[in-house]
Amino acid sequence: MRVHGGGAPVLLSSIVWRRGEERHRAFDILNAKDQASTSARIQDSYNGLRVFSGAPDVSCGRFTYWIMAQTNSGGQGTNGVADESPNMIVYRKMEEVIAHMQDEKNGIPIRTVKSFLTKIPSVFSGSEIVQWMIKNLDIEDQVEALHLGTLMAAHGYFFPISDHVLTLKDDGTFYRFQTPYFWPSNCWEPENTDYAVYLCKRTMQNKARLELADYEAESLARLQRAFARKWEFIFMQAEAQAKVDKKRDKIERKILDSQERAFWDVHRPVPGCVNTTEVDIKKSSRMKNPHKTRKSVYGLQNDIRTHSPTHTPAPEAKQPTEEELQEQIAFWQLQLDRHRLKMSKVAESLLGYTEQYIEYDPFLTPPDPSNPWISDDATLWELEASKEPGQQRVKRWAFGIDEVLKDPVGREQFLKFLESEFSSENLRFWLAVQELKKRPIREVPTRVQEIWQEFLAPGAPSAINVDSKSYDKTTQNVKDPGRYAFEDAQEHIYKLMKSDSYSRFIRSSAYQELLQAKKKKSKNLF
Structure with missing residues (x-):
């Protein structure tokens, strides 16, 4: 052509x-x-x-x-x-x-x-x-x-x-x-x-x-x-x-x-x-068959063809009153004012988290020392037996307070630091509540009273500082003791440690010396 x-x-x-x-x-x-x-x-x-x-x-x-x-x-x-x-x-x-x-x-x-x-x-x-x-x-x-x-x-x-x-x-x-x-x-x-x-x-x-x-x-x-x-x-x-x-x-x-x-x-x-x-296929279906409905098991009306020989007509929609409309407007205004993260911020946070933990992911970074279950290197077992944390382990404590609390050695070092400042009662209370949640149900009432007498009762030997709202709620919960009786007080203490004690621990000379000591040991090995 x-x-x-x-x-x-x-x-x-x-x-x-x-x-x-x-x-x-x-x-x-x-x-x-x-x-x-x-x-x-x-x-x-x-x-x-x-x-x-x-x-x-x-x-x-x-x-x-x-x-x-x-x-x-x-x-x-x-x-x-x-x-x-x-x-x-x-x-x-x-x-x-x-x-x-x-x-x-x-x-x-x-x-x-x-x-x-x-x-x-x-x-x-x-x-x-x-x-x-x-x-x-x-x-x-x-x-x-x-x-x-x-x-x-x-x-x-x-x-x-x-x-x-x-x-x-x-x-x-x-x-x-x-x-x-x-x-x-x-x-x-x-x-x-x-x-x-x-x-x-x-x-x-x-x-x-x-x-x-x-x-x-x-x-x-x-x-x-x-x-x-x-x-x-x-x-x-x-x-x-x-x-x-x-x-x-x-x-x-x-x-x-x-x-x-x-x-x-x-x-x-x-x-x-x-x-x-x-x-929209749903809108088109509703317009073509506005009266075709079926009665749901849960009382809902669906705009689709019924499988039963009888059809149940849809009930007439009730017109909302002025008060109901005002309530709906107030509800949606409240939803608009809610704080929501932008997708760009969420993606940035995920990327930052991935980059921070990349050296701890064995799929992305070969572990050092290597996994003794898939290699002939027994260095990991030796480090575990010595109960001395490696450099990566100590470095990870600085990521957040959760990393310290979930590591047994980290909790031990954190407790030593707080004892040196005469403020270990907060961490001991938090650990006691965590241990309470794992107790058998028959031991829970007794353990609740022990924790109450040690940390929250008037004249307690290791009294902790909680706000009045958490204290009142905990007082009511102790009357009917359960595993989560101290949930509000524990959350309040966690926030206090996160904002105050933890930051001082990371900046302390004890943590820095521990981190530098592990670095020197790793250099001497090579």
């Missing part, structure tokens, strides 16, 4: 692949000159720029959208099912807002921005969208306006001219309205072959604004492998479209390129972004 330049007719190949089919449909041979006059064009109501209304010009080779519209049974269909789908209901609401945005008098002002050696036609800023929504949609909160605008941008009704991520920013970022032909309400279902033609055409146009992003380049390579047998035909079709695009007016071509890019950003979104064209 050849594409002739100049005044020769242009051979445009429009192709539709069905899943599971291995043959091509017949090619449509169109004359570019004869067909150029058939597509209707209208003047853009904003700055005189020409845009398409209805199907795009077939002679321009602007993709195979017009074929897909025919194969999709005319978009919305004749039975009205598509019109009543959950997505179509949302689309109609959004398009009503977009129509008001594009109003000549009260809409968002569209302008051409002059940049260095170039012009940016038919754009508006993100802050103008937010201000228009606050003014015209009875929205008081700027965050709510930004959220609503982001949802509309994610559906492709307007888009940033220099970013693949369809989101709204309340700043000077430039946006452009999408042509109605590319709106999602037209029920587009583009195939991967169409996406391959689009990406291949982008690679033929040597312009910085048309360079493929990293994820697009990966998609192109993947599609090239998948359609290796048909790639020559895809390449020729993309080449034909690229040549015809060059004949367009510069400003018009710039606008159409951005609109086509935004169309694919909706249907083939950036990794990590939500695909807004997907239909």
